[in-house]
Amino acid sequence: MIELPPAHSIRHPTESDHWAIVDAIGRWWDTPNAGTVGRLLPRLFVQHFSGTSWIVESESGEIGAFLIGFRSQDDPEVAYIHFVGVDPELRGAGLGRGLYELFFEEMKAAGCTEVHAITGPSNRRSQEFHAAMGFTAHGDRDINGVLAYPDYDGPGEWRVVFERSL
Numbered sequence: 001m002i003e004l005p006p007a008h009s010i011r012h013p014t015e016s017d018h019w020a021i022v023d024a025i026g027r028w029w030d031t032p033n034a035g036t037v038g039r040l041l042p043r044l045f046v047q048h049f050s051g052t053s054w055i056v057e058s059e060s061g062e063i064g065a066f067l068i069g070f071r072s073q074d075d076p077e078v079a080y081i082h083f084v085g086v087d088p089e090l091r092g093a094g095l096g097r098g099l100y101e102l103f104f105e106e107m108k109a110a111g112c113t114e115v116h117a118i119t120g121p122s123n124r125r126s127q128e129f130h131a132a133m134g135f136t137a138h139g140d141r142d143i144n145g146v147l148a149y150p151d152y153d154g155p156g157e158w159r160v161v162f163e164r165s166l
């Protein structure tokens with residue numbers, strides 16, 4: 001069971017949470033592209049993947065953390081985590097781990113045998129986090145000491161691919 005910070009609760013996101021999540025991405029990410037990362041989370045994710053996503057919020061309704069994930073339509077044995085974010089003030093206390101473990105548990109119960117995610121080569125925090133969560137990082141080219149796939153998401157958009165068994 002996920003351990004929440006004091007005076008916080010957890011629920012599935014609704015469409016009305018969409019902008020708050022995108023806004024949090026702009027404030028919480030410290031990668032060079034932080035201002036545009038939120039564009040990778042269009043409204044469709046809270047319209048169609050709410051049941052496999054979570055939002056943690058304070059009693060006053062401030063977003064504290066979120067996870068956006070889903071089960072693959074094409075390969076039902078694969079679960080995918082599209083985004084995870086924790087308010088910088090709540091980091092380092094197991095909230096990111098708790099959200100991942102909650103997702104792992106539900107996807108495993110649904111029949112998934114593996115979970116995938118990706119990140120950018122510059123997002124070292126994400127790479128450390130995924131390593132701690134038991135993911136193996138994949139890539140076929142070295143960029144500043146990190147293995148990644150060049151042009152994975154378009155020209156210049158290199159990505160580190162993470163995989164973990166459930």
Ligand SMILES: CC(C)(COP(=O)(O)OP(=O)(O)OC[C@H]1O[C@@H](n2cnc3c(N)ncnc32)[C@H](O)[C@@H]1OP(=O)(O)O)[C@@H](O)C(=O)NCCC(=O)NCCS
Binds near residue numbers: 085129133
């Ligand atoms: C990555 C992120 C979600 C981690 O959240 P968090 O609540 O601080 O993580 P936790 O406290 O649950 O840590 C879980 C594990 O990851 C490790 N970890 C987390 N951040 C780390 C860091 N910066 N460096 C090294 N290890 C780290 C912890 O040591 C912990 O390991 P343990 O459980 O084996 O002791 C958070 O830093 C964040 O929101 N970052 C910005 C958004 C982002 O980059 N998201 C990922 C890409 S979608």
